[in-house]
Amino acid sequence: MLNLGHAPVLIVVVLLLAAFIIPLLGKRQGVVNAVFLGAGAAAFIMSLSMTMRVLAEGTLHYPVGGWAAPYGIVVLVDVFAAYSSLVLAMVALIISWFAVYGPREVRHNGVYFTLILLLTAAMQGMVMAGDLFNLFVFIEISSLAAIAIIAIKGTKESVEASFRYLVLSALGSGGVLFSIALIFMITGHLNMEYIRTTLIVTAEQYPLNLLTSIGLMVVGFGVKAALFPMHVWLPDAHSNAPTASSALLSGLVVKVYIIALMRIAYLALGLEIFALLPIRHLFLALSTGALMVGSVFAMVQDNAKRLLAFSTVTQVGYIFLGFGLFSPRAIEGGVLHILNHAVMKSLLFLAAGVIIHQTGIKKLSQFNGLGRKMPLTFAAFTVGAMSMVGIPGTAGFISKLYIALGALDADMLVFAVLILVSSLLNAAYYFPIIISAFFGKDSEKEAVEPRLAMLAPILVLALMVFFFGLFPSLMVPLVQQTALLFVR
Amino acid sequence: MNDMILEMLSRILIPATQLFGAYILFHGHLSPGGGFSGGTIIGASFILYSLVYRFTAQKHRLKHETSLWLEVGGVLVYVMAGLVGIVFGRHFLTNQGVFPTGEPGRLWSSGMILLVTLGIGAKVAGTVLKLFQELLEGGAEPDGHH
Numbered sequence: 192m193l194n195l196g197h198a199p200v201l202i203v204v205v206l207l208l209a210a211f212i213i214p215l216l217g218k219r220q221g222v223v224n225a226v227f228l229g230a231g232a233a234a235f236i237m238s239l240s241m242t243m244r245v246l247a248e249g250t251l252h253y254p255v256g257g258w259a260a261p262y263g264i265v266v267l268v269d270v271f272a273a274y275s276s277l278v279l280a281m282v283a284l285i286i287s288w289f290a291v292y293g294p295r296e297v298r299h300n301g302v303y304f305t306l307i308l309l310l311t312a313a314m315q316g317m318v319m320a321g322d323l324f325n326l327f328v329f330i331e332i333s334s335l336a337a338i339a340i341i342a343i344k345g346t347k348e349s350v351e352a353s354f355r356y357l358v359l360s361a362l363g364s365g366g367v368l369f370s371i372a373l374i375f376m377i378t379g380h381l382n383m384e385y386i387r388t389t390l391i392v393t394a395e396q397y398p399l400n401l402l403t404s405i406g407l408m409v410v411g412f413g414v415k416a417a418l419f420p421m422h423v424w425l426p427d428a429h430s431n432a433p434t435a436s437s438a439l440l441s442g443l444v445v446k447v448y449i450i451a452l453m454r455i456a457y458l459a460l461g462l463e464i465f466a467l468l469p470i471r472h473l474f475l476a477l478s479t480g481a482l483m484v485g486s487v488f489a490m491v492q493d494n495a496k497r498l499l500a501f502s503t504v505t506q507v508g509y510i511f512l513g514f515g516l517f518s519p520r521a522i523e524g525g526v527l528h529i530l531n532h533a534v535m536k537s538l539l540f541l542a543a544g545v546i547i548h549q550t551g552i553k554k555l556s557q558f559n560g561l562g563r564k565m566p567l568t569f570a571a572f573t574v575g576a577m578s579m580v581g582i583p584g585t586a587g588f589i590s591k592l593y594i595a596l597g598a599l600d601a602d603m604l605v606f607a608v609l610i611l612v613s614s615l616l617n618a619a620y621y622f623p624i625i626i627s628a629f630f631g632k633d634s635e636k637e638a639v640e641p642r643l644a645m646l647a648p649i650l651v652l653a654l655m656v657f658f659f660g661l662f663p664s665l666m667v668p669l670v671q672q673t674a675l676l677f678v679r
Numbered sequence: 680m681n682d683m684i685l686e687m688l689s690r691i692l693i694p695a696t697q698l699f700g701a702y703i704l705f706h707g708h709l710s711p712g713g714g715f716s717g718g719t720i721i722g723a724s725f726i727l728y729s730l731v732y733r734f735t736a737q738k739h740r741l742k743h744e745t746s747l748w749l750e751v752g753g754v755l756v757y758v759m760a761g762l763v764g765i766v767f768g769r770h771f772l773t774n775q776g777v778f779p780t781g782e783p784g785r786l787w788s789s790g791m792i793l794l795v796t797l798g799i800g801a802k803v804a805g806t807v808l809k810l811f812q813e814l815l816e817g818g819a820e821p822d823g824h825h
Contacts, residue, residue: 200771204758211754214747256764256772 198241199253199266199319202234202276206312210305220300224291227304231284234315238273238280245273246668252321260321261385267321267458270672274526275318275450277669282442282533283311285648289541290435292644294548297343297433306343310336310439314447322381323371323459326451330367334360334415337444340436341428352427359414359424366411373404374459383459390461401464408455409470416448418511419481422504426488429500434544437496441503442537446529449510457676474515475606481508482609486616493554495543498620499536502579505613506532513594514677516606521597522674527666528590531578531659535587538575538652542568545645550638555624559631564638567646569628571653576621578656581614586659682731689731696724700800707796708789714799718753721800722807729811746812749805756798760791 195201209230216223245251245268253266268276290300290307297303313333320326338360342353375381377397378389394401410421417425429441456465465471485505492498506528513525545568547553550561562569578587591610598606640646659666700720707713729741764773774780778790787793 197765197771200761201765204761204771207754208758211751215751254770256774257770257776 195237195240195244196251197253198237198244199251199268200255202237202241202280203312203316203319205230205233205237206308206315210308210312213301213305213308216301218301223301223304227308228284228287228291230308231280231287231311234311235280235284238276238315241268242273242277242669245270246672261380261382264325265321265382266319267383268319269458269676270669271450271454271526271676272319274666274669274673275447275529276315278530278533279311279314279318279443279447282537283307283314283439285651286435286438286442286537286541289438289544289645289648292647293435293541294544294645298345303340303343303433306336306340307435307439310340310444314443317447318450318454320451321383321458323374323383323386323455324381326455327364327368327371330415330448330451331364333444333447334364337440340439341432343436344431344433346431348427349431352424352431356424356428359421363411363414366407366414370404370407370411373400373407376400383455386459387461390459390464394464402468405460405464405468405470408452409473412448412452413477416445416452416511417504417507419477419484419504419508422481422485422507425504426497426500429503430494430496434541434548437499437544438537438540441500441540442533445503445507446510446533449507449514450529453514453677462677471515471517474511475603478508478512478515479606479609481505481511482613483616486613486620490616490620492620493556495547495553495555495558495624496540498555499539499543502539502617502620503532503536505617506536506579509591509594509610509613512606512610513590513597516594516597516601516603517677518597518600519674519678520600521594522677523670524590524593524595524597526670526673527593527663530666531586531590531656534652534655534659535575535578535585538571538649538656539579541649541652542572542575545641545649546572549641550636552636557634557636558624559627560633561636561638562625562628563633565640567640568649569625571649572628573625574653574656576625578660580618580621584657584660586656586663588660589663685731689727693724693728696727697721700724700804704796704800705786705793708792709784709786714796715803717796718800718803719807722804722811725804725808726811729808729815741808741812743809743812746805746809749801750809751805753798753800753802753805756801757795760794760798763791 209226213223213226216226251268253268254260255264255266287307290303310333313329313336316329317326317333320329338353338357341356342350374386377393377400378386380386380389414421429437432440456462481504485501485508489498489501489505492501510525510528513521513528546561546565549565552558574585578585581588581591591614595607595610598604598610700717703712703720704714704717707717725741761772764771764777767773767777769777774790774792780790781788
């Protein structure tokens, strides 16, 4: 039997291999679907076993090719990487199911699946990378694949949105690359753990290099993670993509860059530097902006997917807020929100996609009465919306509670109030949709529930929202140990 | 349109280019060069071939399957070479102790590096050809393989 100790590389290899085999299969759609979903399932199983192992044995170092650091390439799986990998594999598998059995929005499913597999492989590689250069390679793969799964829809809007994303994302990549070069210049290492030990000595000698490098790094990842005010590309890109792409982009892709940035912060730069520079205050200020501006913009949207895209800007703000507050519970909340938001935003995007597909209606103002015609889909949408607002019992409540408690721990009451206000703003734009869908007057539009295969991923995600809301203790060991990486 | 000068020249130029590309590929572990440079040179010879013969006979056109198989085959060779290490109970992409390393400085040395270089070469050549085909057809999809 295969030794699952190789899981850190095998996850990426299996996904990449499937991505390259699918074009060879041509038009045999059944086989293509099987390979696509099989690779996703295999990645999930390996990620699960890897997480168990990390919990039992601690951080895993996998030297690729058997060459040890600092000369060899090392895949470094700590609890944060294992947790992220598990979230990615789990949510990506469910979205993949939707890409296969959901409404068909792209002409060549084979090409689409290849791109999704490339994207998931790159994201998995990014969260587990142990050195900055491989991290950068995976950033590039995931950026290009993410742009391609928007443009593949082929409409004028999606091509324009993906081009804008390409330009800004390339700027971000350039910033990250330059910053990596500066770090390499003053440390002579690309391996993150070696950078940290070297920086203890050299940081004082080259403060300007380090400062420039960290600034470029924060801006580069900020653009890619759509941190306010660098979010301008996000609403167009996420709302004009095919439904499965929207769910992937909003649910997973923006968060992977936050994970990568935070991993660099504690693995490579060391938390002392993080504490010395005003990065935390920057995060606090910008996430405050995100929480307010994202909600206000979402409120005035009439296009369902655009509203969800602006809501993502807000939710990214929550995660940055958790890291910016920097008390243990706030970090736990931020880390937990990565999972919770991935689940609930995928749920909302998939449900919105199904509603648009079944009715042809994109405008929220015409959703009135549709809830009575498609009860299951709208019930799932309601669950997602409730979780976004943070109703107790749903997943969103737990992470928001943790961040708010973390704000109190850090003696920053104002941010607890901010979370409360932002939740009210969320309610102000999510609840009218639900109320008009269930209690509004009947629309003339005919609407029926989709077939079960299309509905299944949405129902599974809705159950997961409740599951993680009622049993948060399941993820607690991972999340708590992750917080310990930051606050020792 | 038949252009005799072009055709005669290309009969010499294309094999010469490919031979040079193969040299760069096979000596990647001994001298400057390797998968990327060798693959690009071989890919350039495909482009030259398409440019010279494209307008005369349909049968001379390089098919999309060609570039597809080159690309996928190259990646498969690389990954398989990596998996051999795992099969032998070592790490992914392990070279020493798994592949015969031979005598340093000779062509048949360095274990799997040559194998991997050839894989990269095929992939790069296929990609160069694919990019050319896409630009030539302006994103049109003649046979569904896109």
